[in-house]
Amino acid sequence: xxxxxxxxxxxxxxxxxxxxxxxxxxxxxxxxxxxxxxxxxxxxxxxxxxxxxxxxxxxxxxxxxxxxxxxxxxxxxxxxxxxxxxxxx
Numbered sequence: 001x002x003x004x005x006x007x008x009x010x011x012x013x014x015x016x017x018x019x020x021x022x023x024x025x026x027x028x029x030x031x032x033x034x035x036x037x038x039x040x041x042x043x044x045x046x047x048x049x050x051x052x053x054x055x056x057x058x059x060x061x062x063x064x065x066x067x068x069x070x071x072x073x074x075x076x077x078x079x080x081x082x083x084x085x086x087x088x089x
Contacts (some may be wrong), residue, residue, distance in 0.1 A: 008074050017078035024082035
């Protein structure tokens, strides 16, 4: 997770997702690193749904939740640009 956080921090500082919606979508959907991260986060979400209390305790104790929040906040400008910021109501 630390490597991903470092890479996304670097990407955020240089706005690696570009300046157009198309470039941002390309960055988030075609990058092998981003696809791996999305898959791992999806699997983690499924695990948390199955064994919620133990998982959340372990994740909080190891600082994982703060790392995920940091990743999301760093990528928010790119999410907004691509039109994928937030969850539809």
